[in-house]
Amino acid sequence: CTTDKMFERLAEAMERPELASSALYGQQRKRLAARNEVNQIVTEWVGSLPRDEVLERCLRCEVPVGKLNSIADIFEDEHFQARGNLVTLEEPGLGKVVIPGVVPTLSATPGRVTNLGPALGDGTYEIMRELLNISPDEIKRLRQRKII
Structure with a gap:
């Protein structure tokens, strides 16, 4: 935490006043010197609770906090869907593929994803x-030896 007051609020959220x-740990300079220990204490606390409970406690105690999404969370989140952060493409040989959309989406130049790009090896012979x-x-010869 950047200030002693912020650490006090975090300790309250952790129920470890x-x-x-x-x-x-009571002063910032001492916490900095013991940062590995402080990080371990906070890591253990966060790991001992469901994510939503950690978020709720931190918000209640006015500790800045944000949710770290898993891949499954991103795919299920309505907000990501509504913003177009995930794009589904139909690709030959692969079928439906979901990939990240263009971020940021600007009003004048929103951008779009239309394909995955060249297939693996498409330009091999030209490059060689x-x-x-x-x-x-x-x-x-390289082809006969199955190197390419």
Whole structure:
């Protein structure tokens, strides 16, 4: 926490008010010196409770907090859906694929995703011939050996 008052509120949210008045953690400079211990205490507390309870306690005690979403959370969240943060594409050989949309979405230039881009290996031969100057015979040998 950036201030002693903020740490006091966090300690209250954790139901560990003694932390804010302890000789080890009561002052910012001392917490900084013991940051690994403080981080461990907070990590254990966060890990001991459901996410929503941690959020509720922190908000109630005026501790800045935010939800860290899992991939499943993102796919299920109506807000992400409504904002177009996830785009479903139909791709040859893959079927339906969900990928991140364009962020930010600007009014004049919103952007859009229309495909996944070139398939893996699409430009291999052109790159080998034109950029790497590999002869057609060498490309043929590499292909026969299943290197490409």
